[in-house]
Amino acid sequence: GAGVSQSPSNKVTEKGKDVELRCDPISGHTALYWYRQRLGQGLEFLIYFQGNSAPDKSGLPSDRFSAERTGESVSTLTIQRTQQEDSAVYLCASSLRRRRGGLDEQFFGPGTRLTVL
Amino acid sequence: SQQGEEDPQALSIQEGENATMNCSYKTSINNLQWYRQNSGRGLVHLILIRSNEREKHSGRLRVTLDTSKKSSSLLITASRAADTASYFCATDAGGTSYGKLTFGQGTILTVHP
Numbered sequence: 001g002a003g004v005s006q007s008p009s010n011k012v013t014e015k016g017k018d019v020e021l022r023c024d025p026i027s028g029h030t031a032l033y034w035y036r037q038r039l040g041q042g043l044e045f046l047i048y049f050q051g052n053s054a055p056d057k058s059g060l061p062s063d064r065f066s067a068e069r070t071g072e073s074v075s076t077l078t079i080q081r082t083q084q085e086d087s088a089v090y091l092c093a094s095s096l097r098r099r100r101g102g103l104d105e106q107f108f109g110p111g112t113r114l115t116v117l
Numbered sequence: 118s119q120q121g122e123e124d125p126q127a128l129s130i131q132e133g134e135n136a137t138m139n140c141s142y143k144t145s146i147n148n149l150q151w152y153r154q155n156s157g158r159g160l161v162h163l164i165l166i167r168s169n170e171r172e173k174h175s176g177r178l179r180v181t182l183d184t185s186k187k188s189s190s191l192l193i194t195a196s197r198a199a200d201t202a203s204y205f206c207a208t209d210a211g212g213t214s215y216g217k218l219t220f221g222q223g224t225i226l227t228v229h230p
Contacts, residue, residue: 004159031216042205042220043160056217089158095216106218108152108160 002026004109006092012115013082021077021112025094032075033093033106034067043091049075082116089113123206127225136193138224140206141186147211149182150218151191154203163191163204168211198230 005024013019025032030051035043045059049069060066064082069075079086089111095104123140130136140149148167152160166173166182166189173180179192193200203225207218 033216033218035220040222042222043207043218045217045219048217050216059217091159093160104216105150105162105165106216107162110159 004092004094004107006090006109006112008112009110010113010115012117014117015084016081018078018080019082019114021079021090021114023075023077023092023094023109025073025075025092026107028072029094029096029107030072031095031104031106032069033095034075034077035091035093036061037089037091037111039088046077046090079114082114084116087114087116123204123221123224125224126222127227129227129229130196132196132198132228132230134196134228136196136200136226136228138191138204138206138226140189140191140221142189142206142208142219142221143187144208144210146184146208148209149180149189150207150209151178151180151189152205152207152220154205154223160205193226196226196228198228200226201228202226 007022032049034046037043047067048056064080067077091111093106093108095106146168148165150165151163153163154160164175164178164180166180177194182189203223205220205223207220
């Protein structure tokens with residue numbers, strides 16, 4: 001089946017504009033994660049959705065960042081009033097389920113490369 | 118501070134040689150995972166080792182975990198040019214943080230044909 005897809009693959013925007021990034025997880029995956037990766041760095045956790053539970057937003061760097069997920073499908077990550085430091089690759093991942101004691105591999109999308117001029 | 122920190126930051130070897138990458142972390146974990154990333158985009162899951170395991174194999178990959186030293190190593194045997202990529206370790210603390218991975222900054226592996 002299809003893997004995790006993200007759109008757009010590249011986004012160039014001007015400082016101060018809002019951007020929306022989209023993630024389509026693997027069908028049936030109840031858990032969805034957003035990460036940010038700055039150039040030459042590892043991934044930073046941003047937010048995580050699991051089923052109908054309240055999302056874990058502990059990694060969002062500021063209130064300019066928000067994310068939504070419709071049921072167990074598409075998620076959008078919105079960055080308002082973008083700043084140059086927001087430039088990074090934004091990666092989405094999904095996993096089958098999140099359960100205590102379970103070990104679920106995360107499947108990553110190709111990412112969206114955001115450049116803020 | 119980074120939970121997972123890999124060393125070396127960069128490793129350059131010849132095809133056929135073995136490559137060893139190390140990862141250290143600071144807090145207790147439920148499991149530790151290794152990922153590969155090509156060309157700075159999507160990550161591919163390689164292997165997961167639980168906190169109560171000491172060693173795990175998958176094809177040419179061998180992962181060890183020493184929870185007393187809070188460290189792990191990834192060994193790639195008989196490397197190939199196609200193994201050229203960045204390799205990241207990621208820790209899962211479990212509990213209420215289960216599933217939330219903390220990544221290190223990665224090791225850039227270059228395998229010369």
